[in-house]
Amino acid sequence: MVKKEKVMALEAGPDADLDPEMRAYFAKCLEKLGFVPNVFKAYAFDNAKLRAFVAMADDLMLGDSGLSKLEREMIAVAVSSVNHCHYCLTAHGAAVRQRAKDPELGELIAQNYRAADLPPRQASMLAFAVKLTEAPDKIEEEDRERLRRAGFSDRDIWDIAAVAAFYNMSNRMAAAVDMRPNREYHYMVRERTGDEARTPTPDRRTSPPSAPLSRGSAARRRRSRIE
Amino acid sequence: MVKKEKVMALEAGPDADLDPEMRAYFAKCLEKLGFVPNVFKAYAFDNAKLRAFVAMADDLMLGDSGLSKLEREMIAVAVSSVNHCHYCLTAHGAAVRQRAKDPELGELIAQNYRAADLPPRQASMLAFAVKLTEAPDKIEEEDRERLRRAGFSDRDIWDIAAVAAFYNMSNRMAAAVDMRPNREYHYMVRERTGDEARTPTPDRRTSPPSAPLSRGSAARRRRSRIE
Amino acid sequence: MVKKEKVMALEAGPDADLDPEMRAYFAKCLEKLGFVPNVFKAYAFDNAKLRAFVAMADDLMLGDSGLSKLEREMIAVAVSSVNHCHYCLTAHGAAVRQRAKDPELGELIAQNYRAADLPPRQASMLAFAVKLTEAPDKIEEEDRERLRRAGFSDRDIWDIAAVAAFYNMSNRMAAAVDMRPNREYHYMVRERTGDEARTPTPDRRTSPPSAPLSRGSAARRRRSRIE
Amino acid sequence: MVKKEKVMALEAGPDADLDPEMRAYFAKCLEKLGFVPNVFKAYAFDNAKLRAFVAMADDLMLGDSGLSKLEREMIAVAVSSVNHCHYCLTAHGAAVRQRAKDPELGELIAQNYRAADLPPRQASMLAFAVKLTEAPDKIEEEDRERLRRAGFSDRDIWDIAAVAAFYNMSNRMAAAVDMRPNREYHYMVRERTGDEARTPTPDRRTSPPSAPLSRGSAARRRRSRIE
């Protein structure tokens, strides 16, 4: 693999001889995204480390879950905002924009999810993820209860926790080695979406019905896309 | 003025009868930007408050200074990143993208300026601005000395401090009233800039010469634009 | 203007040729206070900066508002206490002592407003100002609602926010340039006020009626002065 | 003992039958200060607790030490500033004013010792006390070495630590029970001291000679009093 730009500050060694599964994984990235995310290139000096990272990331973000894929990306971005992680905010900010088909939502969560006027389900989900990030030692049963009251099952709570915990790892890995995101992420899903003729793009999961919002049309549109 | 979307969470009252100077200012915003920034609409319930805010902001960001306009916008964004200010990150992130003609630099500073591989001059400038934001009570003469060693005059230090302090005010004002940025900002200067045929776009001020960078071409391009 | 003592650590340049309005402002300070506050002298190297600062400070602290002038000074001091700002605690601590005609109240707020046994209106006002100072990114609608429940209008909330935000700017400016308060402030309104024969000194605004206090006579006296 | 004002928020019980030594101690307070400090009244519900507190406080603040009594009061106030302790800032702020014969120094340390332009000896002493207050778990040998380089013996370092640690206890005790200082403290040593005809008032200990200061005459006067 020719690396045109350094993907991190460490010289951890040349790329390993990747096994067929990992080679296929890289090929699929190229095909679907047009590039291999730099985080995978950074891990590629060691096949076992790459496999373990890919397996965990893919299970968490793409596997079966009571959380929609968009919701999981929102957690990734909210956690990365607290940790000011350049790599993850860039890559997963793009993922939120893409999954929500909403160029503004990615930035809202990256900046401060409290400004995003989210439905109660997502607001409580992100409040838990942020508390777990900032003060894990202060989590108590009441925090889990709050998620249950917002409609999450115990299995959902595991998933919220697992995604938030995973990005607390990834953020620190990226910071420790100065990981640099592929430049392509900056330019994905930046075009303004039409405001009227939008076909609703329901995610797999819907959140419980919630009261109508008082904000303007942008927030209402955003909301209808998340819910 | 017809407000199609609410600009903040407070009902501070109807727009005041703006004086001719403020009306001209709004007209100029419309002409140059295509919209009146919502922060000005938020202050418009009171002509005196609007005038005072506009006067201070314009003097700081556009007035005579040893800091380039891009550098002042970089300070605004770095401070707003610490404070997680949705409004200012959106509006001034766009301004950094625009002044640097670099869609990536705005996000870098908004996420974590330490990842931006900045020349020493700008890195020390932002380090001071961030310390002043996080722990103003811990600023000591040594902090000013560090700026002097990085080539800043005492008057420059005043300006760094004044811009950083101003956005500590604005961030809090925006948070307190839940100020909402114009949606247009999200879409400004998002197109990828060509990597080769770029005419250097020198800002008014140049930073002192610095050692060549080891990062890839993107950082080098960025650097040449800032310097 | 002969400066007998340095007013800050920076040599920002000689005093500008002040315009007639600013010269008149300085003259009025001398007449009313006996001295020109050093913060104005610090800004005097640039007429435009001085004008902008004076305009904003005067509008906030002396302009029309649902908050009494004493309440605005209390916010200035509570914010400056969090930020440990020597200049503002000295100057605005004196202002609280003077406006409250209570030498103890200025110190109470400067030390820790929670020890001041304030009426609910002022306690909630300062709690908001302190949260806005310490964690602006965590302000949510519930914080504004709490102020509304304490009797504040939306316009009042703007003013609480604007004063708290302004001193977050001023505190940082003072810290950044090591601004030094006029020595006179230390000695203003220090004499113990008589405990019985006090004529109540109602401020323009009164707070809503509140339950009788259990503390001793000093707190009761203080309370009657604030309310 | 007739309590005209409550000295704290707890009803810990009636005053104990104080032993002759404690009664004599209270009498001496009355004679020397004109009042019994409320902290002693608060402990007076239990003779053993009062004795233990008095013994420790008196040994630390008045006993034999390489630190002057003024320096020990400065530590008490700098620690209490970090902890925003109303009681201790009031009582020991008065003590600094009194021992330094300088009404301004007490406030400077109570607000932010970094603004006080202190000689290196006292600045390093307070830097250690503040770090010990804010982050005791981060103290390392280098912190002790810095004190040794500033001229302190190991025994002096013990005393700096012991005074700083003691006020971390007292501040918390005062906060926990809402201890209220005697009103008299507010009014002690507030008159402006003459600026020229001052007879130097050397404390028992002198600090090592230090370079001349660049600040104005007030700081020079202050400095000559501390050293």
Add this chain to the structure above:
Amino acid sequence: MVKKEKVMALEAGPDADLDPEMRAYFAKCLEKLGFVPNVFKAYAFDNAKLRAFVAMADDLMLGDSGLSKLEREMIAVAVSSVNHCHYCLTAHGAAVRQRAKDPELGELIAQNYRAADLPPRQASMLAFAVKLTEAPDKIEEEDRERLRRAGFSDRDIWDIAAVAAFYNMSNRMAAAVDMRPNREYHYMVRERTGDEARTPTPDRRTSPPSAPLSRGSAARRRRSRIE
């Protein structure tokens, strides 16, 4: 006294000529514990300081109180956990293990009391102690009210505060001088206690009855020992 291992990083001086009472105290330590705790050896360079420290520690931890001796040790350990104090976690962790006859409880509190599934009385007691440690300036009447609702008298609240405050002093003293615990503490009460044939070992005080717990048998056993 022959010191085989240094008890701290400072050379504060040789042991003082201890008075008969302190010599008897050391002898009693040797008889009961098999060693003199290093904290006492550290203070032994000065008889008055040693006496004052012993008097206060013994009154707080062994004197008459509405808190059981185990509860007081739990407070010591919870506070020391926040401050990451090696000496106190070692010495008082052993004391919790010993008084509770539960090798696991000492570690639970040393690590994070929130994981210990404590009865409401002890949980609220430690929550207060931890808040008083982390943010003494934020204690308000509501914090005391919460303790009253959990069944504590005002005198009990004094004792909770006094023990928590004392260890905020001791933790800092230990950190400042790098105090090193006697190695024996590490090995005290480490053997697993039988799970069935335990005779309940009621402490002097019992906590109010509380709802049955849902956790497994270990927590139930622990609970019955604390209550």
Add this chain to the structure above:
Amino acid sequence: MVKKEKVMALEAGPDADLDPEMRAYFAKCLEKLGFVPNVFKAYAFDNAKLRAFVAMADDLMLGDSGLSKLEREMIAVAVSSVNHCHYCLTAHGAAVRQRAKDPELGELIAQNYRAADLPPRQASMLAFAVKLTEAPDKIEEEDRERLRRAGFSDRDIWDIAAVAAFYNMSNRMAAAVDMRPNREYHYMVRERTGDEARTPTPDRRTSPPSAPLSRGSAARRRRSRIE
């Protein structure tokens, strides 16, 4: 699998039908440790999640690395100390005791690594891990340089970062679901080791030679075991 005690606060579902590899893994745990660590039981509701977690943990803690296995456990414990993680401090504290054959070292790191008088190599390693835990956004090239100066290769730095990052994930997972460690951990390697007749137990890697220590014999013994 019969669960006699709940391993966490969530009911994430019954154990999955584990694949042969995971069944073999559990059997090996039972054989080597006498129990299956509860963290694995907690993940056992989902075979894919369990596999991914086991793969990553085993690669990091047992795979090829320039860090010794003891050093990796020390990082796990130092990170868990910052995060106050009951599960990881218990399980990995036992692992440090076991790998170091030193019952005291595990507690030292769990309480505060700065008190452990470690050789420079391990001290700088843990300082990096702790900074990465507390302030990942503040990591800069200078932090990596410090590790290089302490003798670590870039590949070693990756491993330090990866272990520290992984426990920032695990700590949060354990906190989020209230994971409870197997009771057996508390009792492992608690017996005091002989002080003289110890055969040095060199770990695979040795740290660079370092200056002789001034502390007593316990620290010297500990040091010789780590190095």
